[in-house]
Amino acid sequence: VTLNIPADYTAAQYVVNVYYKAIDVPYAVRYYFQNINDDMYSENMGLYRISSAKTGTIISNEQLAVQDEETAKGFTKLYHYPEAVAADGSTVFQCYYDCNYYMVKFDMDGGYGTEPIYARYGTPFVVNAPTRHGYVFDGWALLGDNGEIVQEHATLPATVPAESRNYRALWKTVNTQYTVAYWL
Numbered sequence: 001v002t003l004n005i006p007a008d009y010t011a012a013q014y015v016v017n018v019y020y021k022a023i024d025v026p027y028a029v030r031y032y033f034q035n036i037n038d039d040m041y042s043e044n045m046g047l048y049r050i051s052s053a054k055t056g057t058i059i060s061n062e063q064l065a066v067q068d069e070e071t072a073k074g075f076t077k078l079y080h081y082p083e084a085v086a087a088d089g090s091t092v093f094q095c096y097y098d099c100n101y102y103m104v105k106f107d108m109d110g111g112y113g114t115e116p117i118y119a120r121y122g123t124p125f126v127v128n129a130p131t132r133h134g135y136v137f138d139g140w141a142l143l144g145d146n147g148e149i150v151q152e153h154a155t156l157p158a159t160v161p162a163e164s165r166n167y168r169a170l171w172k173t174v175n176t177q178y179t180v181a182y183w184l
Contacts, residue, residue, distance in 0.1 A: 074121030074162035
């Protein structure tokens with residue numbers, strides 16, 4: 001910038017107004033997902049991405065959300081920081097996702113021995129086969145929202161799914177022995 005101040009200028013100050021125009025600068029986005037076993041977070045390096053925006057642009061949660069819904073299934077986006085894109089191109093947004101809790105319920109249909117599971121998405125679990133006198137356990141039926149059977153002989157997942165689920169025990173009758181006593 002060249003300033004041509006006249007030689008006869010006598011004021012104590014000379015005001016120069018400088019106007020800046022926002023330009024596109026790069027920013028990066030990193031994604032962190034809560035661990036199953038503790039409250040710490042681990043970065044998913046495969047989701048790292050670089051984009052650009054005008055200097056000072058405030059980036060919303062929706063703009064920084066994971067693009068692939070399947071990857072974020074079972075998680076809820078909490079927050080990110082910073083909020084705006086810095087002029088020097090050094091901005092790295094860090095986005096945090098919390099692992100959701102889901103309930104897996106078991107209707108014993110007259111039996112007993114299996115408790116419901118309330119845990120974080122992806123938590124591995126094992127279910128004991130329930131017991132019912134006079135019957136043999138024949139598997140699980142997946143129930144719909146209204147309690148209707150959606151799938152008979154459904155396979156239980158090995159980990160807590162990304163939704164709450166209800167299962168009902170299926171039973172087969174068995175031949176049992178019994179004694180009849182006559183009192184005369």
